[in-house]
Amino acid sequence: MTVVINPTGEVPATPVEPLPTTTVGRVRKGLTNPVASAIALVIGVAWTIPTAGLLVQSFRSKTGQDTKGWWTFSDLTLDNYRRVTSGTGNVLPYVVNSIAIVIPAAIIPIVVAALASYALVWIDFRGRDWIYVAIFALQVVPLQVAVVPLLRFVVNGAHLGSMTVIPKLGLAGTVGAVWLAHACFALPLAVFLMHNFMSEIPRDLLEAARLDGAGHGQIFRQIMLPLLRPALAAFGIFQFLWVWNDLFVGLVMSGSNNAISPITVKIAGLVGSTAGQGGEVVPAAAFLSIVIPLAVFIALQRFFVRGLLAGSVKG
Numbered sequence: 001m002t003v004v005i006n007p008t009g010e011v012p013a014t015p016v017e018p019l020p021t022t023t024v025g026r027v028r029k030g031l032t033n034p035v036a037s038a039i040a041l042v043i044g045v046a047w048t049i050p051t052a053g054l055l056v057q058s059f060r061s062k063t064g065q066d067t068k069g070w071w072t073f074s075d076l077t078l079d080n081y082r083r084v085t086s087g088t089g090n091v092l093p094y095v096v097n098s099i100a101i102v103i104p105a106a107i108i109p110i111v112v113a114a115l116a117s118y119a120l121v122w123i124d125f126r127g128r129d130w131i132y133v134a135i136f137a138l139q140v141v142p143l144q145v146a147v148v149p150l151l152r153f154v155v156n157g158a159h160l161g162s163m164t165v166i167p168k169l170g171l172a173g174t175v176g177a178v179w180l181a182h183a184c185f186a187l188p189l190a191v192f193l194m195h196n197f198m199s200e201i202p203r204d205l206l207e208a209a210r211l212d213g214a215g216h217g218q219i220f221r222q223i224m225l226p227l228l229r230p231a232l233a234a235f236g237i238f239q240f241l242w243v244w245n246d247l248f249v250g251l252v253m254s255g256s257n258n259a260i261s262p263i264t265v266k267i268a269g270l271v272g273s274t275a276g277q278g279g280e281v282v283p284a285a286a287f288l289s290i291v292i293p294l295a296v297f298i299a300l301q302r303f304f305v306r307g308l309l310a311g312s313v314k315g
Helices: 023-031 034-058 062-067 079-084 092-122 128-140 143-156 175-199 203-211 216-245 248-254 263-273 279-309
Strands: 158-160 163-166
Touching (some): 062 279, 079 279, 092 128, 092 216, 092 279, 128 175, 143 175, 143 248, 175 216, 175 248, 203 216, 216 263, 216 279, 248 263
């Protein structure tokens, strides 16, 4: 904050705020004015309307859903939730499956990407820049193109002619196949984000640790991990939400094994099996599927914001 002193030596009662001279300052000032706040509020309300409609529809009977708009709040009932939490339409086991999938699928790429990024940034070896470029380029490969070859790799292993390079992994039809798929597809983005974050850390910090006799393992555990916490949390939330909402990978990698199918696969099955009848339970099942990721985001949103802003402003 800048304080202006007049020629008589007196300090004015109201300090004068400095004018924004940097791009970040000008953008911040532009986004915090009343007009921008009003626009953000309108966008937030509009974005929330479909979720509010889904919540209301989940409490309405089939007659109410078919004959009146959700904003009428008519024909309210709890039968839809009773049907999706008991009997053949019970979705709670699939919620447990999603939890069993999403936690390892978020932790595995975080651990691997953090170690790989440290090596690519702070360990000098030949070809590390080309390796980083190759990993970054993998982001342009569409998931839909890569998932089928990955499934064949999981089922059959890797072969070079008649020679078996990598044997069968034994993961076909297991939750491990889903973990592997999500981890592989998340690694390019995770390495890219953490590599950029680590490259902003002053090299003098690591040199001082090396002078004190610390090895790469100690530097990674005691220096890098605490500094990486915002970036790790931000990517962890991204990956959690992505894996939880995924249908394609869960459907392909789990196959016909309902014991490991996530909640998204169950809801897709409900949509197909209740066409013309019983479709009133789909909003209830869909709303149950968003409760956990919504709670996770609300609980960790402060870490998410810190992670997004980490490294964006110097000084």
